[in-house]
Amino acid sequence: MATPDSAEVVVIGSGICGALAARKLALRGVPVLILEAGPRIDRGRIVAAFRNSPRKGDWMSPYPYSPWAMQPQYKPKDNGYLIQAGPYPYPAEYIRVVGGTTWHWAAQAWRLVPNDVRIKSLYGVGVDWPMTYEELDPWYQEAEEILGVAGADNTGSPRKHPFPLPPVADPWSMIRFRERLAPVYPVVANTVARNSRSYDGRPACVGNNSCQPICPVNAQYLGINAVEAAEAAGVKVRADAVVYRIEADAKGRIAAVHYYDPDKTSHRVTARQFILAANGIESPKLLLMSTSSKYPNGIANSSGMVGRHLMDHPSSSLTFYADEELWLGRGPQSPSSINTMRDGAFRSQHAAYRLDFTNISQVLSVTEALIAEGVYGPEFEKQLRWRAARQCNVKNVLEVLPNPDNRITLSSEKDALGIPKPVAHYSIDDYTRRGAERSKQDFAKIAELMGGTGLRYSPDGQFANNQHITGTLRMGDDPAKFVTDGFGRAHDHENLYMCGTGVMPTAATMNSTLTAVALALRTADHMVPAKSSGADNGGAT
Amino acid sequence: MNAPACKSLVAGLAVLLLGLQTCAAAAANSAGAAEIQRGQYVATASDCVACHTGPGAKPYAGGLATMTPIGPVVSTNITPSKTDGIGNYTEQQFSRAVRKGIRADGSHLYPVMPYTEYSQLTDADVQALYAYFMHGVQPVASKPPATRLPFPFNLRILMAGWNLLFLNRHPFQPDPAQSAEWNRGAYLVEGPAHCGTCHTPRNLLMASKSSDALAGGVVGTWFAPNITPDANSGIGNWSQQDIVDYLRSGRAPGKAQAAGPMAEAIDYSLRHLTPADLRAMAVYLKTVPARHDAADTRPVDAWGSAYADLASLRGKPLPKHADDMTGPQLYDAYCASCHQDQGQGSFDGGLPPLFHNTATGRFNTDNLVMVILDGVRWHTDGSGTRMPGFSGELTDRQIATLGTYVTQHFGNPAAKVTLTQVATARAGGAPSNLILLARILLAIVLVIIAAIIVWVVLAVVRRRRRAADAPAGR
Numbered sequence A: 001m002a003t004p005d006s007a008e009v010v011v012i013g014s015g016i017c018g019a020l021a022a023r024k025l026a027l028r029g030v031p032v033l034i035l036e037a038g039p040r041i042d043r044g045r046i047v048a049a050f051r052n053s054p055r056k057g058d059w060m061s062p063y064p065y066s067p068w069a070m071q072p073q074y075k076p077k078d079n080g081y082l083i084q085a086g087p088y089p090y091p092a093e094y095i096r097v098v099g100g101t102t103w104h105w106a107a108q109a110w111r112l113v114p115n116d117v118r119i120k121s122l123y124g125v126g127v128d129w130p131m132t133y134e135e136l137d138p139w140y141q142e143a144e145e146i147l148g149v150a151g152a153d154n155t156g157s158p159r160k161h162p163f164p165l166p167p168v169a170d171p172w173s174m175i176r177f178r179e180r181l182a183p184v185y186p187v188v189a190n191t192v193a194r195n196s197r198s199y200d201g202r203p204a205c206v207g208n209n210s211c212q213p214i215c216p217v218n219a220q221y222l223g224i225n226a227v228e229a230a231e232a233a234g235v236k237v238r239a240d241a242v243v244y245r246i247e248a249d250a251k252g253r254i255a256a257v258h259y260y261d262p263d264k265t266s267h268r269v270t271a272r273q274f275i276l277a278a279n280g281i282e283s284p285k286l287l288l289m290s291t292s293s294k295y296p297n298g299i300a301n302s303s304g305m306v307g308r309h310l311m312d313h314p315s316s317s318l319t320f321y322a323d324e325e326l327w328l329g330r331g332p333q334s335p336s337s338i339n340t341m342r343d344g345a346f347r348s349q350h351a352a353y354r355l356d357f358t359n360i361s362q363v364l365s366v367t368e369a370l371i372a373e374g375v376y377g378p379e380f381e382k383q384l385r386w387r388a389a390r391q392c393n394v395k396n397v398l399e400v401l402p403n404p405d406n407r408i409t410l411s412s413e414k415d416a417l418g419i420p421k422p423v424a425h426y427s428i429d430d431y432t433r434r435g436a437e438r439s440k441q442d443f444a445k446i447a448e449l450m451g452g453t454g455l456r457y458s459p460d461g462q463f464a465n466n467q468h469i470t471g472t473l474r475m476g477d478d479p480a481k482f483v484t485d486g487f488g489r490a491h492d493h494e495n496l497y498m499c500g501t502g503v504m505p506t507a508a509t510m511n512s513t514l515t516a517v518a519l520a521l522r523t524a525d526h527m528v529p530a531k532s533s534g535a536d537n538g539g540a541t
Numbered sequence B: 001m002n003a004p005a006c007k008s009l010v011a012g013l014a015v016l017l018l019g020l021q022t023c024a025a026a027a028a029n030s031a032g033a034a035e036i037q038r039g040q041y042v043a044t045a046s047d048c049v050a051c052h053t054g055p056g057a058k059p060y061a062g063g064l065a066t067m068t069p070i071g072p073v074v075s076t077n078i079t080p081s082k083t084d085g086i087g088n089y090t091e092q093q094f095s096r097a098v099r100k101g102i103r104a105d106g107s108h109l110y111p112v113m114p115y116t117e118y119s120q121l122t123d124a125d126v127q128a129l130y131a132y133f134m135h136g137v138q139p140v141a142s143k144p145p146a147t148r149l150p151f152p153f154n155l156r157i158l159m160a161g162w163n164l165l166f167l168n169r170h171p172f173q174p175d176p177a178q179s180a181e182w183n184r185g186a187y188l189v190e191g192p193a194h195c196g197t198c199h200t201p202r203n204l205l206m207a208s209k210s211s212d213a214l215a216g217g218v219v220g221t222w223f224a225p226n227i228t229p230d231a232n233s234g235i236g237n238w239s240q241q242d243i244v245d246y247l248r249s250g251r252a253p254g255k256a257q258a259a260g261p262m263a264e265a266i267d268y269s270l271r272h273l274t275p276a277d278l279r280a281m282a283v284y285l286k287t288v289p290a291r292h293d294a295a296d297t298r299p300v301d302a303w304g305s306a307y308a309d310l311a312s313l314r315g316k317p318l319p320k321h322a323d324d325m326t327g328p329q330l331y332d333a334y335c336a337s338c339h340q341d342q343g344q345g346s347f348d349g350g351l352p353p354l355f356h357n358t359a360t361g362r363f364n365t366d367n368l369v370m371v372i373l374d375g376v377r378w379h380t381d382g383s384g385t386r387m388p389g390f391s392g393e394l395t396d397r398q399i400a401t402l403g404t405y406v407t408q409h410f411g412n413p414a415a416k417v418t419l420t421q422v423a424t425a426r427a428g429g430a431p432s433n434l435i436l437l438a439r440i441l442l443a444i445v446l447v448i449i450a451a452i453i454v455w456v457v458l459a460v461v462r463r464r465r466r467a468a469d470a471p472a473g474r
Helices: A014-029 A045-052 A114-123 A133-147 A172-181 A225-233 A282-289 A363-373 A377-389 A430-449 A514-525 B003-046 B091-100 B123-135 B157-164 B180-190 B242-247 B260-268 B275-285 B327-338 B368-374 B398-411 B421-424 B436-469
Strands: A004-012 A032-035 A085-087 A237-238 A242-246 A255-261 A267-276 A316-320 A336-338 A352-355 A393-397 A407-414 A420-426 A453-457 A496-498 B066-070 B071-074 B217-219 B220-226 B385-387
Touching: A004 A014, A014 A032, A014 A225, A014 A267, A014 A514, A032 A225, A032 A267, A032 A352, A045 B327, A085 A407, A114 A133, A133 A514, A172 A336, A172 A430, A225 A237, A242 A267, A242 A282, A267 A282, A267 A514, A282 A407, A282 B275, A316 A430, A352 A430, A363 A377, A377 A393, A393 A430, A430 A453, A496 A514, A496 B275, B003 B123, B180 B275, B220 B260, B220 B368, B242 B260, B242 B275, B260 B368, B327 B398, B368 B398, B368 B421, B398 B421
Parallel strands: A004 A032, A004 A267, A032 A237, A085 A420, A267 A496
Antiparallel strands: A242 A255, A255 A267, A316 A393, A316 A453, A336 A352, A352 A393, A407 A420, B066 B071, B217 B220
16 A cells, blocks of 8 residues: 655655755755665674675675665676676676665765866767866865865866865875876875865774775765765655656656555655656666656656666776885775876877776785685795785776667566666777777886886776766756756756766766766755855855 | 254154153053963963853853753853953952852852862962953854753852852962972962862762862763872873873873863863973872772773684674674774774774773773763864764664673773663763752751741740730739
8 A cells, every 4th residue: 555655855866966965955944855775774784794704805795685675796696686788798886775885985086177078079079068167166166075075286177175175195005106106197196085184073084995895984975974964954764665666747747756665565755856866777777667658768768868878987907016015905995096198189089097096905816816826835925925015906997988879778677576677788989998008008107117027917808897877867958869957857857857977978087976966966956046155055064 | 052953852852752652552562462362371271262162152252051960051251242241340350250250240150160260360360361351352242041040059149158168268379398390280280270170079069079189070971080199090100291191182192092071171271281381280180199999909091901802703694683783793893993803903002992091991981981972072183083973873782782892801891881871871961869959958948947937926926825814913
């Protein structure tokens, strides 16, 4: 039996974008209800589960698995949730719990570079964004102040106001990279939502080096912080509420959403406005599922663009031994980058990229390699120490261009609640592959400058994925080509908005979270403009 | 001498005179500036700002509610605003308020304001303090809400009787037998820094028990420990440098770190004192009469050792219900990321070890509970949240389990954390019986007075009647 229910605004998804949009609306006096498919979880128990996990390298292993809110999992084996249609695999990961996927992230909170939003005009590739970088600046600033972003002054992204926090202290390994690469490359401290000192009641990073799967001390801003801030502002959060249908009325306005609880009892919730913020795969999935005689292609899909233009950041990499002890593993996992190839005239020819240094402890991977090589006894210990001290890795983070054939569709296979599983159609084009090829010059030069030996390039044509799911709800002015307008409002439905990385028209070369949060704040402001300026600005609660 | 020459001489003299006058004024101003600066130091040492600044308010504008057993007492605006502050106070009125607890309008302050300790302030320091509050503080025109205590404590006149019993009447008198440094320390500890306000236990009428000076008291939900030089119960095993380090940074490495109200006292006040003054306080504290509690069989910071119970953790799933988590599981989940697997902290002590730490070695575990609930937060020194609080993440049961595990292995094994203790601390402290007690006492007094009146009236009536009944000619 359905329970009638209503709110002024219903937000589908409690990730960092949905929660911060909800918070902003609540601060402006709007009653908001968030519906989250997954359960509420507790940091301490995730920390304990991680410590207890025999699969430390599997960042999903400490997170609970809920049959009613399936999420893609690949270890110890693929759970078959995200179905691969090829030609290239797209093994995206995300977490369906209260707080969403930023429970585990590296907290890289980069801005775009200004030219990223004009690559069609400047370089003849991709699409332009329906806004300028300058228009984004205040929203970036607001997002950075909420998240407590720490950054250096040489990021390449202009800003009107300073970062709320100075950069996080460099680990030893990154000090050495910076010093030794200085003749050729500026090594830049990553812009991160990680406390370099105490901020907003959260402590400074103490360097546990487990940013993924979990920051154990709350020094890194997570989606759950956003949820708690939203709740403090008056937002109601309903966990274990799996939305399976968005319902439009005869006039084309969204009237209600329907969700299942874990027992598959259906509930209907009405509202005046709706925000879809269920991530770049689940959001289009839900739109595509919500078919009716009036909307045979699903909600917000008169253009047929929902789920298309799926992008992410493929990475290839080089692993090698430096000629000195670097001891990766102290401090945060992702401390530094080289930004020199994020923009340039070359973008008309090949993908731009950021070069990213890992600082993840090498003990686990070296141990696995030594066991595989059959090394044991005293030699094992000697080798483990030598390699763990010297092994390092640099990867590219490559731009992918929007391609309508890269897309999310619905499978005929169903999950436990009878909801279709998503299908990923993905490929990596020559533009991106040429970028990867170009970056090998940088890899070689970096290894040379570090006195590298034992160079191991990732195999040609093989790319790791970075879980920056973009493009599937892309924003733009033309209703025939874009799902939402420049403020994230569905072209087809005046009271349906979309937040999250899916609305980004291009992926550029930076981790997508900060841009998505900035856009979400901008969307919330567009929905309910501030009565007086500055009423809810300045993020820190 | 011709007229113009004469004129110019007069003009010259005038200029000279004017110059001298200006010099004198400048000298007075600079003396004033020095006085104001000295007053500011006295105000800092006295930590006026901590209580007289409400949440989000300008310094000294008042509005902070301090919870007492008889209800919240709201601090007043002590900026020189003539409408809302103390701008109209004469120096004498100011002195009477600070040292005698009597406001300009003649009404009594509640001894939440530590005028009992400030009564020790020297005339010179009060004078400087007055100069600072009149000329060094920005006036703020805002009136915090008035303090409204329940009957009978709304009768401020009651405090006159209390003062009669408990108020010291004389400023600090140096002891000529002691060094100047000791005397300076004694003055600071007993007077402006008002250490005894928290660290000296109070009697039934909320007055400091001077016989037990600095032997440990209760501050709301926190415990202000024994800071006498007893080796086990107090800080007898702390070096002078340990004390100075602690007062300056909130850390005595390998011994203790400040939290709660003490962190606040250091943050706003003590860390701003000169090294010489901090040393003087340490010198004096080492000489006050030691107070020993027989239960303390070794120094508070000498308990415990590194310990881990990995065998009970690894390979075993967490219980379904959070309340069923074991001590080792809770420690692993919520503490080990900073305090490390065996409670050893970080190599440089920046993340403190939990053994050899007063936080876990004390028989009274109130502060341990409060730190787990609220964390350790500094407001002005830039360090901010030194430890996050867990009131939102941990249940009462979890904190009781965790606290007892922590004291058992890293601290004093006899110390326990109970479920009721955590619930009480979370609720902001146990309700006080003081109001009820006062009302009962008052009722008894009233009944006795009424009885006396009745008895007197009856006696008079009886006597009159007897007189009327007497034979006329007698």
